[in-house]
Amino acid sequence: MKNTVLITGGSSGIGLAIAKKFLEYKYNVVVTGRNLSKLEKVKADLPSIHIEHSDVTNEDDVKALALKMEQSFGGIDVLFNNAGIMNLIDAGSDVNQLDRQFTEIEINFNAPIRMLHYFLPQLKKSEKGTVINTSSGLAYVPFTQAPTYSGTKAALHFWTMAIRPQLKPHEIRVVELLPPVVDTPLAHGADIAEDDILKPMPPQKMADIFWKDFMNGKDEITPGISKLLKLMSRLAPKFIFKQLNKQPIPKTK
Ligand SMILES: NC(=O)c1ccc[n+]([C@@H]2O[C@H](COP(=O)([O-])OP(=O)(O)OC[C@H]3O[C@@H](n4cnc5c(N)ncnc54)[C@H](OP(=O)(O)O)[C@@H]3O)[C@@H](O)[C@H]2O)c1
Numbered sequence: 001m002k003n004t005v006l007i008t009g010g011s012s013g014i015g016l017a018i019a020k021k022f023l024e025y026k027y028n029v030v031v032t033g034r035n036l037s038k039l040e041k042v043k044a045d046l047p048s049i050h051i052e053h054s055d056v057t058n059e060d061d062v063k064a065l066a067l068k069m070e071q072s073f074g075g076i077d078v079l080f081n082n083a084g085i086m087n088l089i090d091a092g093s094d095v096n097q098l099d100r101q102f103t104e105i106e107i108n109f110n111a112p113i114r115m116l117h118y119f120l121p122q123l124k125k126s127e128k129g130t131v132i133n134t135s136s137g138l139a140y141v142p143f144t145q146a147p148t149y150s151g152t153k154a155a156l157h158f159w160t161m162a163i164r165p166q167l168k169p170h171e172i173r174v175v176e177l178l179p180p181v182v183d184t185p186l187a188h189g190a191d192i193a194e195d196d197i198l199k200p201m202p203p204q205k206m207a208d209i210f211w212k213d214f215m216n217g218k219d220e221i222t223p224g225i226s227k228l229l230k231l232m233s234r235l236a237p238k239f240i241f242k243q244l245n246k247q248p249i250p251k252t253k
Contacts, residue, residue, distance in 0.1 A: 009083025
């Protein structure tokens with residue numbers, strides 16, 4: 001029987017590139033997103049993919065999605081918490097950006113916790129239960145143009161490390177993908193794409209690296225510059241913080 005992967009935020013960028021990998025390896029692939037026309041375009045390009053219009057921050061959407069996955073596929077085997085947004089924020093600005101920041105925390109950090117809660121019974125039932133969380137290389141070194149984003153990714157990193165041994169007795173594997181800068185709509189907003197050490201990686205290359213490491217049993221996957229960020233955050237944290245944050249306040253907000 002085919003395994004089923006559910007990828008939140010699979011309608012573009014990293015999620016979509018990885019969805020194509022799972023399709024190639026004959027999984028049932030379900031991708032979610034808020035924008036229906038984006039999802040419909042994905043379906044038109046990849047007819048074998050399943051699309052679900054579902055917002056990870058909406059409790060009713062998530063409950064309905066869990067029920068639908070149970071009914072359509074007998075449950076999922078892989079929960080891929082990938083949906084995320086990045087806001088450029090200046091904490092020194094008088095402009096009130098509270099709502100944007102709280103939404104960012106909801107999507108990037110609270111949602112993976114909610115998703116695991118509702119999908120845990122299905123993952124326990126699967127013989128290959130797996131949770132994959134997309135955090136970021138910025139979980140190792142904060143990016144000051146996106147302070148709340150950096151906080152959510154560090155929180156997701158710690159949460160992922162903490163749940164790994166807890167889910168082990170239930171034979172659920174926990175994997176973390178910490179991407180470098182990847183050429184996606186999310187990365188285009190930041191003022192960093194020109195910088196050499198942060199040259200964006202094509203999503204397909206990211207997906208290839210992910211797939212190789214995932215298949216080799218690696219649980220903390222650090223493509224490209226993320227590996228260096230991890231090392232430098234231990235060896236020379238002040239130096240790498242400065243290198244990453246030459247332009248600490250975003251020009252565009
Ligand atoms: N690109 C990078 O440089 C980079 C680096 C490190 C980590 N990451 C992480 O990688 C993940 C994917 O980002 P990306 O770069 O591929 O960006 P992207 O192309 O903008 O994709 C983000 C995806 O998340 C979906 N999404 C956003 N809010 C959602 C919500 N509330 N409910 C359901 N889906 C939602 C979006 O679809 P809708 O807008 O239609 O909902 C879209 O499918 C994120 O977690 C991001 O933080 C990216």
